[in-house]
Amino acid sequence: MATAKEPPEGVHYYESAEDVPWEISKYWHQRHNIFSKYDDGIWMTHDAWFGVTPAPVAKRIASDIAAASPASKTILVDAFAGAGGNTIAFALSGRWKQIFAIEKDPVVLACAKHNAEVYGVAKKIFWICGDAFTEIPKRLKQVGKSAVVFGSPPWGGPTYTDYEVFDLTVMGPYTLPFLYNSFFAITPDVVLYLPRTSDLRQLAKHAKPGEKLKVTHYCMHGASKALCVYFGSFAAT
Ligand code: MGP
Numbered sequence: 349m350a351t352a353k354e355p356p357e358g359v360h361y362y363e364s365a366e367d368v369p370w371e372i373s374k375y376w377h378q379r380h381n382i383f384s385k386y387d388d389g390i391w392m393t394h395d396a397w398f399g400v401t402p403a404p405v406a407k408r409i410a411s412d413i414a415a416a417s418p419a420s421k422t423i424l425v426d427a428f429a430g431a432g433g434n435t436i437a438f439a440l441s442g443r444w445k446q447i448f449a450i451e452k453d454p455v456v457l458a459c460a461k462h463n464a465e466v467y468g469v470a471k472k473i474f475w476i477c478g479d480a481f482t483e484i485p486k487r488l489k490q491v492g493k494s495a496v497v498f499g500s501p502p503w504g505g506p507t508y509t510d511y512e513v514f515d516l517t518v519m520g521p522y523t524l525p526f527l528y529n530s531f532f533a534i535t536p537d538v539v540l541y542l543p544r545t546s547d548l549r550q551l552a553k554h555a556k557p558g559e560k561l562k563v564t565h566y567c568m569h570g571a572s573k574a575l576c577v578y579f580g581s582f583a584a585t
Contacts, residue, residue: 353462358455359391372397381568382433388466391459396431398506401541405566405573406437412564413496413539414443416582421537423495425488426450427480432460434500434541439469450476450483481530492534499527500541514543516550528554528579536580544572551577560584 355361362368368376375397379386382402392400401409413424422445426435429449438447451457457477464470476483480499488495504520516524524540531538544565555561562578 353389355391355462356455356458358393359459360394361389361391369394375400378402383463383466385466390431390466391462392431393453393456393459396456396459399500399502400431401433401437401500402568402573403433403437404568406433407440408566409434409498409539409541409576410437410441410443412576413438413498414441416578417443417496417537418581421494421496422446423448423488423491425484425495425497427484427497427499427531428501429460429475430456430500432463434498435460435473436464436467436469438498439464439472440467447473448476448488449473450478450480452477452479484531484534488534495535496537496539497531497535498539498541499531501527503543508543508545511545513547514545516542516546524550524554532579537582538579539582540577540579541574542577544574546575546577554579555583 362376365373365376372394375382381404382400383390384403424438424444425448426438427450429435429451432449435447435449438444449460451460454477457475461470461475464473476487484497501522502520508514527540548563551561551563561583563575565572565575567573
């Protein structure tokens with residue numbers, strides 16, 4: 349059952365398979381795995397379907413980050429909130445004093461806010477419409493030491509699967525070195541959600557001498573959906 353609120357232009361709520369564009373249909377068929385409350389009127393834009401984190405994966409990431417973060421970390425920044433899959437899971441975890449969700453596309457941000465309302469957590473989140481690389485230094489420089497930055501960036505579309513090993517130095521529009529350097533200027537405690545085929549040697553280059561970075565594959569039905577790399581105080585020596 350769709351909610352009564354009128355979605356903005358560019359937002360779709362598909363109730364039946366005939367209405368779904370073919371390139372999205374594989375994701376739409378997984379809709380209840382992606383959002384358990386899809387039938388309550390979840391909003392998506394066309395492109396948001398390709399990058400949204402499925403709820404069971406988002407929940408596990410949120411609980412792993414919550415468990416591994418030192419108590420001094422009270423702020424969670426979701427740098428690329430998209431339609432809200434991860435942000436909602438962070439809010440539902442109840443671990444964070446403050447959650448900042450940044451998204452540069454206002455229509456996608458409207459989806460994230462609306463979807464967080466569906467899950468009853470919208471008011472627990474501070475929503476920012478803007479570019480993460482401008483907004484994080486502007487608003488969070490002072491509180492960086494209390495913050496964990498989570499980033500689920502665009503990977504350049506679904507064609508990431510064309511490569512056996514995915515080159516993170518050409519990932520578009522933001523490369524791994526660019527993401528690493530930008531977020532590390534604020535806090536070393538950064539978690540990135542990346543293709544399951546990511547080149548691990550490129551990730552390892554960002555480890556400090558003697559440090560071991562943690563990489564976790566997040567699976568559904570026995571197969572990896574994606575991996576997270578954990579930097580900073582999440583790393584082991
Ligand atoms: P997928 O490989 O496009 O499809 O995405 P599918 O059907 O979910 O997986 P498959 O194993 O059955 O083929 C796999 C997962 O990667 C999705 O669930 C998303 O969480 C994530 N993902 C995919 N893309 C293209 C992106 C992206 O550009 N950015 C981010 N952050 N995540 C993505």
